[in-house]
Amino acid sequence: MQYQLTESLEDYLLEIFIISQEKTNIRIKDIAKKRHVKLPSVVKALDELSKKEYIDHEKYGYVELTDYGMEKAKKLYDRHKIVYRFFYNILGLDEYSAEQAAHKIEHDLDKKTITIITKFTNFIENFPAEIRKNWNENFLYFTKTGKYKDKYFLEGGSIMTKAGEKSLGELKIRERGKIIRIKAGIGSLKSKLLDMGAVPGTIVKVDKKAPLGDPIDIQILGYHLTLRKDEAENIIIEEI
Amino acid sequence: MKVLEKNDVIKVALAGNPNSGKSTIFNALTGGHAHVGNWPGVTVEKKDGEFNYSNHTFAITDLPGTYSLTSYSIDERIARDFIVREDQDIIVTVTDSTNLERNLYLTISILELGANVILDLNMADIIEQNKIRIDVDKMKEVLEIPVVLTSGLKMTGLSELKKRIVEFRNNQKRSFKIDYGRDIEESIKRIELELENIKSPYPKRFLSIKILEGDVEIIEELKKMGYSNAVDTAFREISKLEKKFGFDIETEIVEKRYGLIESIIHKCVNKAATIEERLTTSDKIDKILTNKWLGIPIFAFMLWITFQLTFTIGGFFADYIDLFFGWFAGLSSGWLETTGAPQWLLSFISDGLIGGVGSVVIFLPNIMILFLLLSFLEDVGYMARAAFVMDRIMHAIGLPGKSFIPMILGFGCNVPAIMSARTISSERDRLLTILINPFVSCSARLPVYLLFTGIFFKRNEGLVVFSLYSLGILVAVLSARLFKSTIPKLKGPVSPLVMELPPYRLPSLKGVLIHMWERSSQFLKKAGTIILAGVVIVWLLANFPLSAGYASEASLIGHIGKFLAPLFKPAGFAFWQASVALFFGIIAKEIVVGTFGTLFGGAGNLSTALPHYFTQLSALSFMVMSLLYIPCIASIGVIYRETNSWKWTTFSVAYSIFIGWLSAVVIYQIGLIIF
Numbered sequence: 001m002q003y004q005l006t007e008s009l010e011d012y013l014l015e016i017f018i019i020s021q022e023k024t025n026i027r028i029k030d031i032a033k034k035r036h037v038k039l040p041s042v043v044k045a046l047d048e049l050s051k052k053e054y055i056d057h058e059k060y061g062y063v064e065l066t067d068y069g070m071e072k073a074k075k076l077y078d079r080h081k082i083v084y085r086f087f088y089n090i091l092g093l094d095e096y097s098a099e100q101a102a103h104k105i106e107h108d109l110d111k112k113t114i115t116i117i118t119k120f121t122n123f124i125e126n127f128p129a130e131i132r133k134n135w136n137e138n139f140l141y142f143t144k145t146g147k148y149k150d151k152y153f154l155e156g157g158s159i160m161t162k163a164g165e166k167s168l169g170e171l172k173i174r175e176r177g178k179i180i181r182i183k184a185g186i187g188s189l190k191s192k193l194l195d196m197g198a199v200p201g202t203i204v205k206v207d208k209k210a211p212l213g214d215p216i217d218i219q220i221l222g223y224h225l226t227l228r229k230d231e232a233e234n235i236i237i238e239e240i
Numbered sequence: 241m242k243v244l245e246k247n248d249v250i251k252v253a254l255a256g257n258p259n260s261g262k263s264t265i266f267n268a269l270t271g272g273h274a275h276v277g278n279w280p281g282v283t284v285e286k287k288d289g290e291f292n293y294s295n296h297t298f299a300i301t302d303l304p305g306t307y308s309l310t311s312y313s314i315d316e317r318i319a320r321d322f323i324v325r326e327d328q329d330i331i332v333t334v335t336d337s338t339n340l341e342r343n344l345y346l347t348i349s350i351l352e353l354g355a356n357v358i359l360d361l362n363m364a365d366i367i368e369q370n371k372i373r374i375d376v377d378k379m380k381e382v383l384e385i386p387v388v389l390t391s392g393l394k395m396t397g398l399s400e401l402k403k404r405i406v407e408f409r410n411n412q413k414r415s416f417k418i419d420y421g422r423d424i425e426e427s428i429k430r431i432e433l434e435l436e437n438i439k440s441p442y443p444k445r446f447l448s449i450k451i452l453e454g455d456v457e458i459i460e461e462l463k464k465m466g467y468s469n470a471v472d473t474a475f476r477e478i479s480k481l482e483k484k485f486g487f488d489i490e491t492e493i494v495e496k497r498y499g500l501i502e503s504i505i506h507k508c509v510n511k512a513a514t515i516e517e518r519l520t521t522s523d524k525i526d527k528i529l530t531n532k533w534l535g536i537p538i539f540a541f542m543l544w545i546t547f548q549l550t551f552t553i554g555g556f557f558a559d560y561i562d563l564f565f566g567w568f569a570g571l572s573s574g575w576l577e578t579t580g581a582p583q584w585l586l587s588f589i590s591d592g593l594i595g596g597v598g599s600v601v602i603f604l605p606n607i608m609i610l611f612l613l614l615s616f617l618e619d620v621g622y623m624a625r626a627a628f629v630m631d632r633i634m635h636a637i638g639l640p641g642k643s644f645i646p647m648i649l650g651f652g653c654n655v656p657a658i659m660s661a662r663t664i665s666s667e668r669d670r671l672l673t674i675l676i677n678p679f680v681s682c683s684a685r686l687p688v689y690l691l692f693t694g695i696f697f698k699r700n701e702g703l704v705v706f707s708l709y710s711l712g713i714l715v716a717v718l719s720a721r722l723f724k725s726t727i728p729k730l731k732g733p734v735s736p737l738v739m740e741l742p743p744y745r746l747p748s749l750k751g752v753l754i755h756m757w758e759r760s761s762q763f764l765k766k767a768g769t770i771i772l773a774g775v776v777i778v779w780l781l782a783n784f785p786l787s788a789g790y791a792s793e794a795s796l797i798g799h800i801g802k803f804l805a806p807l808f809k810p811a812g813f814a815f816w817q818a819s820v821a822l823f824f825g826i827i828a829k830e831i832v833v834g835t836f837g838t839l840f841g842g843a844g845n846l847s848t849a850l851p852h853y854f855t856q857l858s859a860l861s862f863m864v865m866s867l868l869y870i871p872c873i874a875s876i877g878v879i880y881r882e883t884n885s886w887k888w889t890t891f892s893v894a895y896s897i898f899i900g901w902l903s904a905v906v907i908y909q910i911g912l913i914i915f
Contacts, residue, residue, distance in 0.1 A: 192310075221342045223742075
């Protein structure tokens, strides 16, 4: 059986689902409390939902989701969650505002928009944790100041350096550093650098520069390795 | 003599980092007798050798020097494929004992491939000097493989190495496992499950780890074999793990390997040489050779010395070789005359065959001296510094530092210059360097310039010759740009530098000589045959039909000349003699001069005869054509030899002829407008 639900009914269904995650026996007053409405309105809504076989509901008894209702509620919940995550994780709104915003717009978005928001949210969230954190920090900084927090952000796209970190290319002759990581997105160069021993934790020292300033020569793992400055930019170190 | 049974042949492959002394070990084992060729389909050098020891014959292959076994460089793919597919009895990994921190990485990678490995700790003499003690027994115990201390230079430890090879040749191939930590191990297991029943020479575990590392070649191969599921599983595992760790899996895996090496060294080496101890002498030398102010002048000086020795000493011998072949040709034709042989046979033997062989051998002194010097500079460790010093300049025109040497050597002779491109490790950069080299004006083109400027540009001879040399460089640079932006195989940024600057080491004379001979003999074999064939063909064209005079209007070459002549109308020299001279110039550029001499009644008459045919402008356009079209048959031969491809050889020939023609036409036409 397929019924189109009104916005308000969708909200009720979602609320029942959320409460059902927390407690086993759902009473009408729980729902009324959450939705900030009077009992009769809840009863009316529950009758509607029960008619459409989303819930089992004995008068003044417990409310229970049917399998069908459970499925529908889960879908609604996922949609709600993704919109919430978009506001909270990606745009960096606080929890309350994100929740409110999600409630407000989730019903009005068509399937295509929901899909693209879902994909975008997943896209950003799937970045390695460190990169995402940096991304967020920079965005937050940008919303406040209109500027990027650190200059590597633009150079490396979203793969950049945290404050206090430097690239190997910035070290002067005889300065030393400990490798933190190699930037992503540089293809086989990364594998090459790793294979040559440029793994996190390794100490490097800039030994000399070529007569024309580029390439540079570094000491690593007891040998001399030469690389161009723009290749050295991809090795993130902390100065020691 | 004892009859050897088939199973007495032990197949051994040598693997190791560049500069680990692998070649020295190879030479010491084989006594310097190697068969040098190419790996199938590529231009990477392959060396095979054989030796006997206690009733066993060893067939030994020298793998390209690599640092690891990823699929990103052709050398590494070759090594990896060879180890798993060619079913070697034993892989000997040659390591520089003074730098096990990095050298053991390759050994570990090969062990992960499931190969039967003997670890050769080479340069034992140097660690002794530095008072480093390696506990060989402990290392055997930790790695569970035979370990041998050798010194390729002092020839110690070699019989033990041979003994161990015989002893362990039938060792079960063991699966060597690095513990990558619980999370990664679980992912590896899940991927391995997807690879059930796979028919691949690589172990399942190795494949799983390689997908996690993002090895493009393995991933593509598995997809082709229908194991996309495994790849998908791996990708899921990667994103799961990366979320958990906060950084990427490839790094984590490589880090684990280096961590293992660190612990091995901690257990087995009483004192690791600090870099200061290990490199003091070397670093002191570098303070001068790569000095901010002295680095480039010293490099220029080294190059100048190389150039001078190659072309003066080489030229000295070349003159005698020339004389010898002239004398020999005269002698043989004199002798043939007494037997009553026909005139054409006389000419064929003396001009065609003997002259042809002569034109191959005449390059040999140049090439041998050049490679003696280059091999020395390379083995001593200077070549890496040359690339270090010159990289910035060459980078600007889209080439790596190492292609500077071929460019400069080209001013002497393109043949050794193209061969010297071999020191460039990236195949793409090497090909590009080879393709633009013919435009660098070699010394054989100078007689052509001198002849024409002497007649037509008496007042500013120097300026014109200088402009021609500059034009050659300009065309080379522009062609490099053009190729890089249009030819798919050559596209893309300059390959990364990321290169070791090895410690300076004095190589043994024997080693350098072997290195030189390997390269020179290759020139004789491959390029030589092409050069000889080319000379014979041109001889035939000049002499047939027999009724016509040598290279006359009625000869085949005269007909070709007449046929080609109209093509040069827009360049201002549409007469058949010019085309014939250019045609002969393919044998060697200086022959252009001799041909004009023959065609215009002797070299003495040229100053009066040529102005009847050429104007100042068409003389200039003719010189431009001479500068830019195919340098000579020898260069074609050597381009083929070095690219191992008729396609690129043909391309180079066609392109240079076209560019020569186009430039000559453009210059002539612009000249017509201006004057």
